[in-house]
Amino acid sequence: MPRNYVPKQISLDHLGLLKKTSCGSRDSLAYLQERKALKHQGVFTKTERLSKTQQLGVEDYPKGVGGPKAQPMSHPGTTDSEVVYKYAGSVIRQIIPQDRIGTYTVNMQTGSQNGVQNGCPINKEGAEFNPYRNWRRPDLPSRCTYGRSKDNPHSNKSCPKPVRPKILNSVLENIAGTPMIRLNNIGKSEGLKCEILAKCEFFQPGGSLKDRIALRMIEDAEEKGFIKPGATIIEPSSGNTGIGVAMVCAVKGYRCIIVMPQRMSLEKVATMKALGAEIYRTANGIPFDQPESHVGVARRLMEEIPNSFLLDQYRNPSNPLAHYDGTAEEILDACDNKLDMVVIGTGTGGTLTGVARKIKERCPNCKIVAVDPEGSLIAEPAELNQKGKKFEVEGIGKDFVPTACDRQFVDKWYKAADKESFQMARRIVREEGLLVGGSSGTALHYGIQAMKDFGLKEGQRCVVIFVDSIRNYMTRFLNDEWMGERGYLEDEEEEPSK
Numbered sequence: 001m002p003r004n005y006v007p008k009q010i011s012l013d014h015l016g017l018l019k020k021t022s023c024g025s026r027d028s029l030a031y032l033q034e035r036k037a038l039k040h041q042g043v044f045t046k047t048e049r050l051s052k053t054q055q056l057g058v059e060d061y062p063k064g065v066g067g068p069k070a071q072p073m074s075h076p077g078t079t080d081s082e083v084v085y086k087y088a089g090s091v092i093r094q095i096i097p098q099d100r101i102g103t104y105t106v107n108m109q110t111g112s113q114n115g116v117q118n119g120c121p122i123n124k125e126g127a128e129f130n131p132y133r134n135w136r137r138p139d140l141p142s143r144c145t146y147g148r149s150k151d152n153p154h155s156n157k158s159c160p161k162p163v164r165p166k167i168l169n170s171v172l173e174n175i176a177g178t179p180m181i182r183l184n185n186i187g188k189s190e191g192l193k194c195e196i197l198a199k200c201e202f203f204q205p206g207g208s209l210k211d212r213i214a215l216r217m218i219e220d221a222e223e224k225g226f227i228k229p230g231a232t233i234i235e236p237s238s239g240n241t242g243i244g245v246a247m248v249c250a251v252k253g254y255r256c257i258i259v260m261p262q263r264m265s266l267e268k269v270a271t272m273k274a275l276g277a278e279i280y281r282t283a284n285g286i287p288f289d290q291p292e293s294h295v296g297v298a299r300r301l302m303e304e305i306p307n308s309f310l311l312d313q314y315r316n317p318s319n320p321l322a323h324y325d326g327t328a329e330e331i332l333d334a335c336d337n338k339l340d341m342v343v344i345g346t347g348t349g350g351t352l353t354g355v356a357r358k359i360k361e362r363c364p365n366c367k368i369v370a371v372d373p374e375g376s377l378i379a380e381p382a383e384l385n386q387k388g389k390k391f392e393v394e395g396i397g398k399d400f401v402p403t404a405c406d407r408q409f410v411d412k413w414y415k416a417a418d419k420e421s422f423q424m425a426r427r428i429v430r431e432e433g434l435l436v437g438g439s440s441g442t443a444l445h446y447g448i449q450a451m452k453d454f455g456l457k458e459g460q461r462c463v464v465i466f467v468d469s470i471r472n473y474m475t476r477f478l479n480d481e482w483m484g485e486r487g488y489l490e491d492e493e494e495e496p497s498k
């Protein structure tokens with residue numbers, strides 16, 4: 001039976017999930033994960049045992065060249081430990097709350113972990129290391145290449161626009177292959193002569209581009225044998241990935257748990273519940289690295305539920321790969337490899353990473369424009385960003401730069417305001433007949449700005465990705481009262497100039 005989301009206050013005690021510690025959320029699992037990374041650098045070579053009394057401190061870190069310089073500190077009034085060390089060029093502060101310290105055996109040869117944490121087994125005796133049962137910070141820099149180079153650690157799937165049989169075996173075969181549709185009115189009324197094409201991801205069966213990554217993340221994990229029948233799939237999401245994952249789980253028969261901040265729409269919750277997912281909602285505005293955040297709760301559930309697996313779109317390489325192999329191929333195919341600009345909103349940054357990387361490989365002169373809401377911290381340079389500002393467009397923006405987000409191919413970042421985004425989303429519906437969600441308005445409004453700034457001319461072409469559908473927002477930006485209360489209707493809806 002779907003589990004109702006629990007109100008913020010009750011959820012903490014009721015679930016017994018969110019025991020507060022006086023320190024942050026970094027703990028022994030992250031520590032173990034770091035150690036695994038260090039193992040790959042040849043730092044650890046032996047099987048090591050950490051005991052409860054040992055605590056985690058300097059003696060657990062490797063000494064000598066290449067190893068981190070660790071200084072353990074205890075926290076006043078608690079037995080929590082904090083370790084500060086350098087890893088991959090950045091200073092990492094790792095806090096290990098007393099209640100999270102358990103007994104582990106870490107086999108540094110195989111990476112397998114056995115042990116108990118909070119009374120919950122981490123991995124079965126003798127089990128191989130499973131990345132879906134080992135939490136890792138979602139804001140570490142990406143080390144992936146994603147491309148087709150020799151050192152690409154992933155398998156690429158050749159997926160140009162799928163050719164559909166007349167009868168599909170399940171709804172999953174209807175994922176991808178979305179249409180590219182020309183915008184005929186808005187560009188003109190803005191005085192633009194270039195061609196504007198919309199990659200209409202809102203036609204996906206789950207209603208958003210996130211269906212692609214949901215399927216790819218689950219199937220990649222299945223192929224590698226990490227997820228098997230009977231598993232529980234857990235995902236922190238702003239909703240669309242949750243819907244995609246719930247849909248894939250419904251078809252494949254997995255139990256599905258989605259953790260989502262309160263601010264996301266009830267329409268998304270209703271869709272996920274209908275698909276049989278259990279939903280946990282977390283309070284808004286909690287920093288991602290706190291245990292009460294949607295990322296933190298998802299992690300905690302994974303640690304506590306046996307046979308559960310955290311896909312983690314924020315750092316799962318299958319996220320950008322779904323766009324590198326799929327979305328980008330479809331865009332290039334539709335445009336016969338001729339395009340001058342692509343505009344992409346960023347949340348996990350998976351779309352940006354996958355699409356930009358492939359397009360720069362094929363069309364090096366194509367400009368990549370990325371859009372990030374005011375209040376989010378993803379844009380570059382960092383001075384563009386304003387920490388703590390609230391934003392209401394859903395799906396884009398984060399308080400950290402996700403590992404899945406590779407910003408190296410972006411030519412220009414734009415910071416987006418809610419009012420302009422929602423007003424443009426309403427124009428797209430009314431003037432182009434496309435039933436899009438709010439972040440599509442963001443992409444087009446700031447895309448138009450970019451087309452003007454870069455001086456796109458007649459004969460040139462810009463593709464804007466429209467991520468999700470109006471269905472998610474019936475009570476939000478479609479509703480005049482909701483818009484009016486927030487001042488989003490002011491000076492809206494003048495007749496478009498003919």
Ligand SMILES: Cc1ncc(COP(=O)(O)O)c(C=O)c1O
Nearest residue numbers: 346347348349350351395439467
């Ligand atoms: C509506 C919407 N737009 C844009 C995005 C951003 O996509 P990405 O996570 O690939 O950056 C998302 C992600 O959840 C979304 O839900």
